Amino acid sequence: MKHYIGIDLGGTNTKIGVVDSEGNLINSKIIKTHSHQNVDKTLERIWETAKKLILEKEIPLFSVVGIGIGIPGPVKNQSTVGFFANFDWEKNLNLKEKMEKLSGIETRIENDANIIAQGEAIFGAAKGKKSSITIAIGTGIGGGIFYNGNLISGMSGVGGEIGHMKVVKDGKTCGCGQNGCFEAYASASSLVKEAKERLKLNEDNLLFKEINGDLDELEAKNIFDAARKGDQFSKDLIEYESDYLALGIGNLLNIINPECIVISGGISLAGDEILLPIKEKLKKYTMPPALENLEIKIGTLGNEAGVKGAVALFI
């Protein structure tokens, strides 16, 4: 049996896992990224941890044939990182080369949202589908497009940056500095922001009561919980959220026409409560043939998506 190392390199923490070719997570550990040290130091600590994880399970090192790394930033040709979204490491860094030199094992690098899409396509909710788009909805909206066995990562690694598709011309300002981005309307954080604005004007609802009027406490989960209990104010917020999600997803369906859409990230915890309204509203925004035989599912890899997806680059 072949083994692989999957690495989910995050701003604060880095998750390292040993995964077999069927996608089983055999051993894993989370370490601090400490990106301020420098890229070489961080890679060394990651590689030392990986070797320990292999040793602990008595896996022969020669059976480890690939290292996959997910990066917060655009990646070209599964090797060069355009820039790291959160660290001050140098631009256009060939991380593949560095890791291969250190470990002697073939390494592939990919953007973290693309990695999740690859993971869901190979081991997760879209397993067996020829084409799928995975949409990770949390603080922002990340996406990855899997088409006929490959990720569409584009000329400079921007492919799949669906969160910055414009859904309102000259609309709300996004964290990226541009206006009207999909994630400025439909990310979990944007939903919470919209809810807070409405709560400032309307306190007569269950949601306000459930958070004891403390807007700083509000999370997307509270909105779905209150809606489930019948709160119309919260239902209206889900209407808003699902309408923008349907618009963005409908655009992707018209452009790519995949077999499967996978929803992952924080919002996906709402399950059918977000899937059903999206499905209903997609009819307004999508060419009908693209909806025939389309499957829309919640991602199945959860917290393991980063590590398993990095390994899926080799499968």
Place this chain on the structure above:
Amino acid sequence: MKHYIGIDLGGTNTKIGVVDSEGNLINSKIIKTHSHQNVDKTLERIWETAKKLILEKEIPLFSVVGIGIGIPGPVKNQSTVGFFANFDWEKNLNLKEKMEKLSGIETRIENDANIIAQGEAIFGAAKGKKSSITIAIGTGIGGGIFYNGNLISGMSGVGGEIGHMKVVKDGKTCGCGQNGCFEAYASASSLVKEAKERLKLNEDNLLFKEINGDLDELEAKNIFDAARKGDQFSKDLIEYESDYLALGIGNLLNIINPECIVISGGISLAGDEILLPIKEKLKKYTMPPALENLEIKIGTLGNEAGVKGAVALFI
């Protein structure tokens, strides 16, 4: 030298051409489609015409190794036509099989907008690029996405239907029956429609004068001509047109991140007068790395795009 037959099957006319493997059009003819007869009759007339074109140039029939057909409608697996946009031929028709039975030559079918994209990618403006998106802007907006050697035509042939991406939520009604579609804002017809609405309120401009106040005479060309002569009213219309085009193209760049965008169709005749404002406005709508090294060009195949593109399916 191998030869191919390219067929551009249109609502009224069908263009048939003999093309060599370098993309040179050797002989061609336009016949009436007469789709009301039925599909078999039409294919027979097309095939008889193709044989005559081959004979006229004394090309040996055995050197003709492929037939490509462009269709107004979605096509699955380069064989089955979901439906024909303008004819009452049956749904889910395997046109590839029919043509192969008739001719004995391998046949590939594709949506007409995808065909133009394939043609520009193989023989035209995006020749040599690994990825390109061709946007045909005329009565509607059609698109085709060429990525790493293949068209993204999707599960049911809807891939590349960028004209129905929504650019304004619940916006203007489109010919497709949905609202806010890209083509309802940025097609040549939509530009003309917008111009007419504005001319009804404002007759004090060069554009109104140039068409002698006859709104029925107005074409997109008049607007570009008047703008070139300094008419501010017409410049404002080009501002409107290029802004929506930039928004739609920016979305595609964030999603696919191709090496090249090709503008074809009627609007492309405006050349730099439309390209330059699009390029300027793209900065508002596109993630910066997707603009680095991006080429935006006018298509070069013109009226031959349909025939040459159909042949390009084999190259």
